[in-house]
Amino acid sequence: MTRDQMTDPDSRTDTQATDGGRESLANNDLEGSTPTTEPLVDSSIDVDDSTGPSGSEGRTVIESRDLDVYYDDVQALQSVDIEIPAEQVTAIIGPSGCGKSTFLRCINRMNDLVDAARVDGELRFEGKNVYDDDVDPVVLRRKIGMVFQAPNPFPKSIYDNVTYGLDVQGVDGDYDEIVEDALRRAALWDEVKDQLDSSGLDLSGGQQQRLCIARAIAPDPDVILMDEPASALDPVATSKIEDLIEDLAEEYTVVIVTHNMQQAARISDKTAVFLTGGELVEFDDTDKIFENPEHDRVEDYITGKFG
Numbered sequence: 001m002t003r004d005q006m007t008d009p010d011s012r013t014d015t016q017a018t019d020g021g022r023e024s025l026a027n028n029d030l031e032g033s034t035p036t037t038e039p040l041v042d043s044s045i046d047v048d049d050s051t052g053p054s055g056s057e058g059r060t061v062i063e064s065r066d067l068d069v070y071y072d073d074v075q076a077l078q079s080v081d082i083e084i085p086a087e088q089v090t091a092i093i094g095p096s097g098c099g100k101s102t103f104l105r106c107i108n109r110m111n112d113l114v115d116a117a118r119v120d121g122e123l124r125f126e127g128k129n130v131y132d133d134d135v136d137p138v139v140l141r142r143k144i145g146m147v148f149q150a151p152n153p154f155p156k157s158i159y160d161n162v163t164y165g166l167d168v169q170g171v172d173g174d175y176d177e178i179v180e181d182a183l184r185r186a187a188l189w190d191e192v193k194d195q196l197d198s199s200g201l202d203l204s205g206g207q208q209q210r211l212c213i214a215r216a217i218a219p220d221p222d223v224i225l226m227d228e229p230a231s232a233l234d235p236v237a238t239s240k241i242e243d244l245i246e247d248l249a250e251e252y253t254v255v256i257v258t259h260n261m262q263q264a265a266r267i268s269d270k271t272a273v274f275l276t277g278g279e280l281v282e283f284d285d286t287d288k289i290f291e292n293p294e295h296d297r298v299e300d301y302i303t304g305k306f307g
């Protein structure tokens with residue numbers, strides 16, 4: 001994404017389209033549902049382009065430096081340094097409470113919704129610190145969509161679920177085309193093309209989650225964050241979501257939190273292992289992490305000695 005795209009007010013859509021459900025409504029309460037004309041960043045500010053030219057595979061899209069997160073006095077992340085590459089699947093794994101979701105939610109500032117949360121350090125998206133004062137979180141969340149653990153379609157038609165955020169922001173465009181494209185990318189079109197007016201709630205759990213993915217895709221984000229997107233689904237639905245995630249990574253940068261190490265090994269290119277205390281202990285190619293990790297603590301975790 002270029003800075004022009006980041007700052008183009010006409011490219012604005014709604015954060016609700018990218019997160020959905022309860023969180024999105026809360027988010028909307030915080031940020032307001034009315035589109036603003038402020039750009040994501042002040043165009044007079046230089047964006048650091050040291051992360052490499054746009055479009056090159058493997059370039060860094062998200063980068064954290066010395067990232068600390070606290071909930072009141074409790075530290076949830078400790079000095080996290082990471083560089084997440086474009087158009088790959090990066091898995092975040094680790095035992096319960098090690099800060100996986102906290103890290104994910106830092107990336108599109110969902111932690112803004114938590115009064116107790118405080119973020120120190122830097123979290124850069126396309127070279128720009130998303131915590132700079134001049135960043136508009138609503139625009140940021142359009143560029144960095146989110147899918148949650150439990151499928152959470154709105155009580156609306158399938159069609160309206162996909163267009164919801166676009167509607168709210170008054171985005172122009174051929175909605176029929178956008179809906180079909182998003183549903184195709186979410187591998188749901190063939191199953192729902194004849195029932196677009198039916199309620200999203202009438203779909204199976206796996207279909208609902210793919211609908212939520214279509215809703216996240218519709219505003220054309222660069223990054224899709226997924227917080228245990230298959231943990232509420234049966235094995236068949238899980239397998240479809242896993243196939244879909246691998247397909248999505250051909251066009252999007254995907255960051256997925258998962259408790260399921262086999263899932264991380266199956267679908268991710270890179271794996272980050274967080275351990276207790278919010279420490280990122282190892283980040284490397286997924287094969288390396290699972291076959292020959294550098295750290296004994298990571299090996300112990302991978303082999304099930306704890307966690």
Ligand SMILES: Nc1ncnc2c1ncn2[C@@H]1O[C@H](COP(=O)(O)OP(=O)(O)OP(=O)(O)O)[C@@H](O)[C@H]1O
Nearest residue numbers: 071076094095096097098099100101102103114116
């Ligand atoms: N809203 C909050 N208020 C206070 N503390 C929180 C909040 N959210 C998370 N924490 C604390 O921050 C730490 C990290 O939580 P987080 O949910 O990020 O971990 P996680 O690795 O995603 O856990 P899990 O795998 O169980 O979902 C934990 O100690 C948790 O209790």
